[in-house]
């Protein structure tokens with residue numbers, strides 16, 4: 722990518738990230754942005770002046786701050802502890818996420834991990850699995866954490882997730898539940 726035309730650090734309470742602005746000749750009117758961990762990259766049409774860029778960045782940054790503060794308020798301490806332990810034990814502490822919480826509104830999925838937007842690194846775990854065996858809950862957490870390294874279910878993803886030693890057993894458990902419900906376990910994680 723090109724050199725940034727503007728860089729800025731944003732810090733609001735617990736939320737902190739850097740903003741990098743790049744001019745992108747492919748853009749005509751609107752800006753594009755993506756968040757990756759603590760790095761917000763904004764691409765703007767080259768014809769914008771400094772004032773326009775600054776107010777655009779203000780607007781995007783405010784939206785990201787708001788979303789991330791909301792996610793942190795909802796962070797669940799038990800899941801956070803568990804995720805940190807899994808990260809340390811199996812992934813050399815290499816994974817980073819923003820928040821992790823139980824949710825009751827996921828229809829089918831057992832867990833999800835978002836990437837790219839204002840919710841980058843927000844992990845959600847369905848509370849329908851709360852009473853499932855601990856090694857399966859850990860698997861679901863490990864699965865979502867591993868998506869921070871490999872977003873898709875590529876062979877690399879599965880190889881990486883196999884660092885969690887009970888992966889195969891837990892996948893079998895999930896497949897069994899899905900089978901009983903005439904569902905496809907691949908849609909659940």
Ligand SMILES: [Zn+2]
Pocket residue numbers: 864868874910
């Ligand atoms: Zn997955």
